[in-house]
Amino acid sequence: MKQISHLDDIPSTPGKFKMDKSPYNRLRWHSSLAKLTFWSFIFLALIFIFFFRSPSSSTPQSLSDPSRRYLQNYSWGGAAWEKRVRSSARIRSRNGMSVLVTGAAGFVGTHVSAALKRRGDGVLGLDNFNDYYDPSLKRARQALLERAGVFIVEGDINDEALLRKLFEVVAFTHVMHLAAQAGVRYAMENPSSYVHSNIAGLVSLLEVCKSANPQPAIVWASSSSVYGLNTKVPFSEKDRTDQPASLYAATKKAGEEIAHTYNHIYGLSLTGLRFFTVYGPWGRPDMAYFFFTRDILKGKSISIFEAANHGTVARDFTYIDDIVRGCLAALDTAEKSTGSGGKKKGPAQLRVYNLGNTSPVPVSDLVSILERLLKLKAKRNILRLPRNGDVQYTHANISLAQRELGYKPTTDLQSGLKKFVRWYLRFYADGKKSGV
């Protein structure tokens, strides 16, 4: 009240309270009009900025939104960009699907995107092209997909504004979620990158999918590493998965639980695929078969791990083409999500499958195969399996995938590595690329 009486003490100005016709007062009146015009202009300018530069606009995006500042500065949006998005995702076959493939410039992502496109499905890629390994390999995969008609949007799965925009432009029927921080041993070097991509990124994606109308069905990459320290082999989906040996494995296991939650609350159809050490052409340079090849060619020694008492370390190495068939079968058999407007309407499908090869091979045998294919002797340095997240043995029981997806791997390690080596030698033939 005191303040009001104080305001009341100020002499009233003619422009505000009295219609006085003196020239002086007219001047004051004009100055108020100028102020009003000025503030109206500012107001209109703000409205203009809001509508024409917001994420749902058609002009290119920068990181003006503070919640997106921790993301790398990707530029997206604009009429030309939207046209490319739409055209890439357009279905060109009867009963085809439109699939958003995250991690499309990655190893599995590239192969799956190309296979979907080949059979007439609409495919849009998304990738942040991070430098976990040589980004020029990712760029080469991008060029490959570009030629096949697949556009890869550059952006991060943590960027919800971008994801929402993509769903606004295309009503994706399916999401193939392969973007992740991969690698078992690197988790000790950069733990937060696993949380960022495999947990926060997954949640960001599921948040957008749950609100999309219609909700897509989601197939995503889990990992054989969720079996952790289990000793009962072969690994079955019914086995326990509560003793992960690496943070990587823990984040994949967390992903499976998060998938359960989004299925339960929002009716999202979710299928997790537990991949077993996938290898092949266009593979990942951080994986042993890849850098063993590089180092054998360079005459550098390679470290081969063995368990206590010269125990064999082995992997159920699975060839990329078999994995791609498994991924497509998972997409084809995925039922629709049941929710809409962020609300569940009924129970939805929730599945998890092993996609392995069912025949584990010791790492030392992998090296022998590479030696034969490269016609070079490896300099073997035998080391005790370090306690850095690696497990001694993986072996998939694939009967569930066989029954429900018709999954049947057909490539043995020898034939698969032959194809990998042929690709490797051709890809790095010019000597310009380093193979790292």
Ligand SMILES: O=C(O)[C@H]1O[C@H](OP(=O)(O)OP(=O)(O)OC[C@H]2O[C@@H](n3ccc(=O)[nH]c3=O)[C@H](O)[C@@H]2O)[C@H](O)[C@@H](O)[C@@H]1O
């Ligand atoms: O199956 C899976 O889920 C996982 O498969 C691989 O993980 P990993 O099997 O450890 O593959 P590599 O890193 O290529 O290692 C293969 C084998 O070589 C051994 N190794 C690795 C590196 C090395 O210097 N020496 C060596 O003997 C490892 O102990 C392992 O037995 C992938 O890197 C993971 O991203 C994936 O999730």
